[in-house]
Each structure stands twice: as C-alpha cells, then as structure tokens.
Amino acid sequence: MKRFLVGAAAVAGLSAAALGSGSAQAADLGYGYGRGAPYTVNQPLNAYSWAGPYLGGTLGYQWGTVGNSATKPSGLVGGVTAGYNWQNGSPWVLGIEGDINLSGANDTFAPWKFSNPWFGTLRGRVGYAFNNILFYGTGGLALGGLRAETFGLSESHTAVGWTLGVGTEFGLAQNWTAKIEYLYVDLDSNNFVITGAKNDYRSGMIRAGINFHF
Structure with missing residues (x-):
C-alpha cells in the first residue's frame, strides 16, 4: 500500500510539471503570434513628413x-x-x-x-x-x-x-x-x-x- 501511494504521488508530480510547462509554452505562443504580438513598422514612427x-x-x-x-x-x-x-x-x-x-x-x-x-x-x-x-x-x-x-x-x-x-x-x-x-x-x-x-x-x-x- 505504501509503495502504491508513493508511486501515485510521483505520477501526480510529473503530470503537474508537464501541465505547467505546457501552459508556459502556450503563453509564449500567444504573446508571439496572437493578439499580444508587439506592433512593428518598417520606418520610425517619429519621422518628420514634408509632404x-x-x-x-x-x-x-x-x-x-x-x-x-x-x-x-x-x-x-x-x-x-x-x-x-x-x-x-x-x-x-x-x-x-x-x-x-x-x-x-x-x-x-x-x-x-x-x-x-x-x-x-x-x-x-x-x-x-x-x-x-x-x-x-x-x-x-x-x-x-x-x-x-x-x-x-x-x-x-x-x-x-x-x-x-x-x-x-x-x-x-x-x-x-x-x-x-x-x-x-x-x-x-x-x-x-x-x-x-x-x-x-x-x-x-x-x-x-x-x-x-x-
């Protein structure tokens, strides 16, 4: 019984670690490719226009x-x-x-x-x-x-x-x-x-x- 409880605790720990890692990767993907992606332009935003x-x-x-x-x-x-x-x-x-x-x-x-x-x-x-x-x-x-x-x-x-x-x-x-x-x-x-x-x-x-x- 003791061995069963120790094994179950180990499996639960590994599952939590995997879920935490997956959540972090999903957050990174969301920032890099989703709505949170930084806005970039080809020219400086503060360029003076003479036109x-x-x-x-x-x-x-x-x-x-x-x-x-x-x-x-x-x-x-x-x-x-x-x-x-x-x-x-x-x-x-x-x-x-x-x-x-x-x-x-x-x-x-x-x-x-x-x-x-x-x-x-x-x-x-x-x-x-x-x-x-x-x-x-x-x-x-x-x-x-x-x-x-x-x-x-x-x-x-x-x-x-x-x-x-x-x-x-x-x-x-x-x-x-x-x-x-x-x-x-x-x-x-x-x-x-x-x-x-x-x-x-x-x-x-x-x-x-x-x-x-x-």
Missing part, C-alpha cells in the same frame, strides 16, 4: 542694381508663399512654390530714382531632409515691376526673368516650419522713354519665413 500643401509668409532685405543707371535700389521685402511637397518615404523632397511680394527697394542718383515695387516667382524645389531639417535648392520664373522717376515724371514696366536660390527649412512641429532663404532675381530690360535707355533690375535677397503645412 503636402503649405501656406506662409516671408520678410527680408533686398538689394540690387539697375542696368544703364548708377542707382542701386535696396530695402525691405515681404510677401506670401504657397507650395506643395512630394516625399515618398525617402529623404528626397520635391516641390513647387510660388510667391508674391511687395518691395521697398529704391534708390536715387542725381535726378533719377528707380524702384522695384513688387515681384513674384514660380519655382521648383529639390531638397534633402534630415528628419525635420530640409536643405534645398530652388529656381524658376520671375516677374516684377521696375519704376523710373525724374522731375515729377514716372514710368513703370513689368518685366519677366528668372530666379535661383538656396535655403534651409526647419520643422518646428508637424504643421509648422520656419526657413531662411537666399534668392537671386534677374528681371529683363525694358525701353524707358524718360531715360532713353534699356533698364533692367538684378537683385539678391535674404529672407526668413514661416509656413503652415495642411
């Missing part, structure tokens, strides 16, 4: 020269900007951007005064992003006004041209970015009656901006 439309404003300083004139118009410049970026899971960012600006750039030499009261650009952008920091180059079409004044007479022309520039944009939050940018704008010459010459305007500018991304 989509945006709207913003800029403020800066412009300086330049007028062809066939000693004047060098300079002054504050500011405007509004709109654009769109494409980014397909890579650091490369492609975009298109347009802006319209009012300019206080003007200068007087002898009886002549020249000013660039406004200009606008339509540009492509190519950039490389380090998460929330974007370095880019930009270039495209430019359109602007050039105004000449002398002895109470004035004459204005609208000129087309081109623009090139570089900049850096910083992601402040998922919807807000700030940038600093250099642009060179070359507006073609027009025949001015009051100067008796062809006058153009070539300018550079440094400007800062802020954008809201939708």
Whole structure:
C-alpha cells in the first residue's frame, strides 16, 4: 500500500510539471503570434513628413542694381508663399512654390530714382531632409515691376526673368516650419522713354519665413 501511494504521488508530480510547462509554452505562443504580438513598422514612427500643401509668409532685405543707371535700389521685402511637397518615404523632397511680394527697394542718383515695387516667382524645389531639417535648392520664373522717376515724371514696366536660390527649412512641429532663404532675381530690360535707355533690375535677397503645412 505504501509503495502504491508513493508511486501515485510521483505520477501526480510529473503530470503537474508537464501541465505547467505546457501552459508556459502556450503563453509564449500567444504573446508571439496572437493578439499580444508587439506592433512593428518598417520606418520610425517619429519621422518628420514634408509632404503636402503649405501656406506662409516671408520678410527680408533686398538689394540690387539697375542696368544703364548708377542707382542701386535696396530695402525691405515681404510677401506670401504657397507650395506643395512630394516625399515618398525617402529623404528626397520635391516641390513647387510660388510667391508674391511687395518691395521697398529704391534708390536715387542725381535726378533719377528707380524702384522695384513688387515681384513674384514660380519655382521648383529639390531638397534633402534630415528628419525635420530640409536643405534645398530652388529656381524658376520671375516677374516684377521696375519704376523710373525724374522731375515729377514716372514710368513703370513689368518685366519677366528668372530666379535661383538656396535655403534651409526647419520643422518646428508637424504643421509648422520656419526657413531662411537666399534668392537671386534677374528681371529683363525694358525701353524707358524718360531715360532713353534699356533698364533692367538684378537683385539678391535674404529672407526668413514661416509656413503652415495642411
């Protein structure tokens, strides 16, 4: 009888151990392959996205020269900007951007005064992003006004041209970015009656901006 009780206790102990081991394995399988499996993605969840439309404003300083004139118009410049970026899971960012600006750039030499009261650009952008920091180059079409004044007479022309520039944009939050940018704008010459010459305007500018991304 004693041997029977000892044998039964041994069998019960082995059964309990086997059941405990099986339960642990089932729990492991449930965590690894069932509803408790950890969530993984191919890209970091905190990667900054530059894709989509945006709207913003800029403020800066412009300086330049007028062809066939000693004047060098300079002054504050500011405007509004709109654009769109494409980014397909890579650091490369492609975009298109347009802006319209009012300019206080003007200068007087002898009886002549020249000013660039406004200009606008339509540009492509190519950039490389380090998460929330974007370095880019930009270039495209430019359109602007050039105004000449002398002895109470004035004459204005609208000129087309081109623009090139570089900049850096910083992601402040998922919807807000700030940038600093250099642009060179070359507006073609027009025949001015009051100067008796062809006058153009070539300018550079440094400007800062802020954008809201939708």
